Structures are given as structure tokens and as C-alpha cells.
């Protein structure tokens with residue numbers, strides 16, 4: 174196996190963002206597309222509800238923007254919201270042209286039309302979907318397109334470990350040249366070199382004990398970017414999805430918000446509906462409000478779960494709209510056409526991430542970040558439902574347009590130092606990784622969850638510091654493997670989440686603390702931006718979208 178491979182563009186992550194970006198680059202660049210598993214091991218593949226876009230003649234871009242800003246609780250970047258929302262229709266048209274079979278119905282005139290569902294926070298039906306398995310339809314189509322592109326080489330079962338940077342005299346962080354990558358099958362570490370490197374590694378919800386996310390979502394890209402010298406933003410805003418199936422074997426299987434969009438009601442065990450007590454939009458309030466209301470009721474009454482009931486709708490309607498959810502629930506012994514489903518919230522989405530502009534540029538020259546790993550400013554303090562896949566597609570496209578130009582002018586990467594394993598042995602203490610993994614995810618759930626306090630955050634901070642010290646020693650001593658690398662990254666992102674949460678001395682959007690239960694009205698809402706010790710403050714930082722200039726110059 175070669176120890177170095179060279180491409181024009183290295184894309185780490187094959188979810189919607191990575192695949193869309195790779196397809197945009199493929200016409201003129203040689204692309205390596207890496208994935209920890211296959212394209213099926215991604216949040217994208219598991220997405221259920223759909224993609225928000227203005228497709229109905231009675232809907233408007235202004236309304237989609239307004240709903241997004243409202244959910245974001247004062248922290249969305251309005252220019253970014255507009256940029257992405259305005260390109261929604263185009264993104265959907267591209268998917269349809271590529272072959273995604275979105276759900277259709279037939280109108281009274283006998284003509285078929287795309288069915289749009291409703292989700293929390295949206296004031297119109299604007300979520301296009303492929304039944305309740307939208308992610309599978311999108312990912313499968315994109316992966317087929319990728320497979321048909323001779324310029325894209327897929328590398329499955331690879332774990333990127335760290336980014337490779339050029340050493341530059343007088344600067345602490347030089348251009349990004351590639352990444353060291355573990356081949357899971359052989360255990361070898363190779364250097365993937367490229368003119369441009371893209372992080373498309375998704376979020377970090379695996380930092381929590383209960384999550385709707387697949388196992389690969391361990392914050393690797395955020396941790397790699399931070400170690401390499403990139404700033405991160407708004408990581409205190411972890412979104413908890415209100416309704417995951419409560420069953421010991423279900424691994425927090427998601428019950429799509431579209432169930433509530435199509436009339437599902439949240440009930441206490443005695444059948445009382447409680448959401449109208451919390452928000453005028455009841456079950457369709459923004460997600461932070463619904464998750465917090467459930468948490469409140471569970472704690473108040475000492476419940477293990479609440480219930481989601483759509484059994485008043487006709488059975489055929491339920492099976493037709495939610496075939497995947499219906500089937501999975503049946504496997505666990507629940508018939509949603511006849512009975513309410515037991516549900517609990519679980520960690521679902523990372524609103525913050527690596528600070529980028531609308532073309533995915535980060536603080537490091539030659540390094541881009543797209544999709545859930547990034548913080549563009551779209552989601553603010555709370556993502557509105559189904560805006561995430563939209564962001565992956567729109568920014569995947571605009572970044573690829575920029576990269577095509579940038580990579581043509583970028584220098585060919587210099588050879589990298591080979592991966593150094595001097596003094597490293599095989600671990601004889603795998604139990605340390607398993608134990609620390611469990612400990613981290615549990616204290617994140619208990620202390621950094623839906624409702625926070627300063628004391629709990631301090632406890633979590635203390636523990637994460639201990640784990641970081643232990644990991645540092647462990648990482649220097651033992652040969653790397655997938656679990657060790659993921660835990661190393663989770664410890665970094667957990668530390669960043671806690672630091673961000675401690676810095677926000679108010680409650681806003683998804684960040685709710687009993688010590689400061691109200692938004693701070695005394696100042697303009699601000700993003701939490703963490704600066705790594707090796708931040709160089711050069712390159713794209715000056716051009717980023719957080720200044721008007723970059724936005725005006727963005728033409729994709």
C-alpha cells in the first residue's frame with residue numbers, strides 16, 4: 174500500500190455536503206472522497222423529514238427567511254439565510270434532475286404534484302420529501318452520480334486523523350496540504366495530499382449518551398480543524414430532537430417531526446395534550462421549545478417518556494406517509510396506526526462548528542468545511558427543521574465553484590513526513606477507551622444537556638480536562654485505531670461545547686441555563702467564537718462572511 178496519494182481535491186466525508194461538493198469539482202479536478210464507512214454511514218442517509226425550500230406558489234422566500242430567523246433566536250446571519258434560502262428551489266431542481274424520486278400526489282385535476290409536508294417552526298408546507306426516508310433517496314442518488322464520475326475516487330472505511338499543514342517561516346499555520354488517514358482494514362496510516370482539502374465530516378452529536386445520529390458522527394472534522402488552528406463558533410447550541418422512540422433496543426430511532434406536521438399530538442401518559450400550554454404553535458413550535466417542554470413534563474411528573482399519537486389519522490394515510498417509521502416501530506412492538514408511541518428527546522444536530530464563509534472557506538488557506546461540520550451562520554441559536562440538507566446542498570455547490578478556481582491556482586502539495594509510529598505499541602488496555610467513551614457521553618448528557626446550570630457545566634469541564642490529559646498520554650503511547658481516534662475527537666469537541674456553554678451567560682435558543690433563564694436584552698446577540706492557541710489570523714479570515722464584503726463577492 175502506497176504511503177502517499179495525491180489528488181487535486183481531498184473531500185473528507187461522503188454525506189450530502191461531501192458528495193455534492195465532489196460532484197461540483199469533478200468536471201476538472203481529480204477528487205478523493207473519503208468515508209469512515211460507506212455513504213450509508215452518515216446522518217444524510219438517515220434523514221427522514223425532508224428538505225425545506227420554497228416550492229409552493231403561496232409560499233415565499235421572505236416567509237422562509239422569517240421562519241429561519243425566528244427559530245434562530247437572534248443569532249442567524251440574515252445575509253447567509255437569504256443566500257441559502259434563495260437557492261433552495263435550484264437545489265431541489267438539481268436533485269430531481271439527478272433522479273431523486275420525491276413523493277408526489279395527484280391533484281383534483283388529475284395532475285401529479287410534489288407533496289410538501291409541514292414541520293416545526295415553518296409557517297407553510299415547504300418540506301419536500303421522499304416519504305419518510307428522504308436522506309436515503311438523496312444519498313443513494315448522489316452516490317450513483319459519484320460512482321459515474323471517473324474523476325472521483327471513493328475511499329471507504331478510512332478515518333482521517335489529522336490535517337497536514339505546510340510549515341511557513343514567520344507564520345504559525347501554513348496552507349493545508351492534506352490529511353493523515355487510517356485505513357481501517359490494514360491499520361496503515363497514509364498521507365492523502367491535495368491542493369485543496371474539504372472537511373465534510375458532519376456534526377458531533379455522539380458526544381451525548383442518547384442521540385439520533387449514526388455512530389460515525391463523532392466531531393472528527395471539528396476537532397481536526399481546531400487542532401489545525403481554525404476558529405469554531407456557536408457550539409453551545411446542540412439541538413435535541415423532541416421525538417425519538419423510547420425503547421432499549423431502538424438506539425434513539427427518530428420519529429420524524431413530519432408526524433407532528435401531519436397532525437401528531439404529544440400526550441402525557443393519562444392522555445392529556447400538553448404542548449398548547451407551552452407555545453401558540455403547540456406541537457409545531459420550534460424544536461428547542463418542544464424538547465424543553467417534554468423535558469419539563471418528564472421531570473415534573475417523574476416520567477420515562479411522553480407519547481406521540483397520530484392514530485386518529487387513517488391507517489392508510491399513516492402507512493403511506495411514514496412507511497419507514499411504521500415498519501421500525503412495528504419491529505419494536507408498537508403499531509402507530511392504533512396506539513401512541515413512547516418518545517423522548519435525544520441529541521440530534523450541531524448548530525455550531527468550524528467558522529466558514531458562504532464558499533466554505535475556513536481560517537486556513539486551502540482548507541474548506543461544508544455541511545454540519547461548519548458554522549455558516551444559517552442556523553443561529555436553533556436550526557429550523559429541514560434546513561440542514563438544504564445548507565449541505567447549497568454550500569456544497571457554492572464551495573465547489575470556488576474550489577475549482579482556487580485549486581487550479583494552488584501549488585501542488587509538497588511531500589509530507591511519513592506517519593511516525595516510533596515508540597508506539599499495541600494497546601493492552603482497550604477498556605480505557607470503552608470506559609472513557611461511556612463516561613464522557615454520560616456526563617455530557619447529564620450536565621450539558623437540554624437544561625444546564627453553571628455548576629453542572631463546571632463539573633463537566635473538570636471531567637473533560639481529566640479525560641483530555643489521560644487521552645494525551647494514551648494517544649502518544651499506542652497504535653491508533655478507529656475507536657481511539659473517535660474518543661480523542663469527542664473529548665476535544667466536548668471541551669469546546671462546554672467552554673462555549675460556560676461563556677454564554679444567558680438563555681437563548683437551544684442553550685438554556687437555570688442560572689440565566691432569560692436572553693440578555695442588554696446587548697446585541699453575539700456568536701460564541703472560540704480561538705485556538707495556534708490561530709494565525711491570516712487568509713480567509715479577513716474575507717469571511719461575518720463581514721459584508723465576502724457576501725457581496727459571492728456569486729455561486
Ligand code: FAD
Pocket residue numbers: 185186187188189190191207208209210211212214215216217218219220221222223224225307308331332333334373374375376385386387389390393394427521522543544545546558559560561562563565
Ligand atoms: P453526514 O451526512 O453526517 O456525513 C458525514 C460523513 O463524514 C460520513 O461519510 C462519515 O463517514 C464521514 N466522516 C466523519 N468523520 C470522518 C473521518 N475522520 N474520516 C473520514 N470520514 C469521516 N436534516 C434535514 O435537513 N432534513 C431531515 O429530514 C433530517 N433528518 C434527520 C434525521 C436523522 C435521523 C438525523 C441523524 C439527521 C437528520 N437531519 C435532517 C440532519 C441532516 O441529516 C444532517 O445535518 C446532514 O445530513 C449532514 O450532512 P453532512 O454531509 O454534513 O454529514
Ligand code: SIN
Pocket residue numbers: 220221222223428429430431522557558559560561
Ligand atoms: C425530522 O424528520 O424530524 C428531522 C428533520 C430535521 O432534522 O431537519
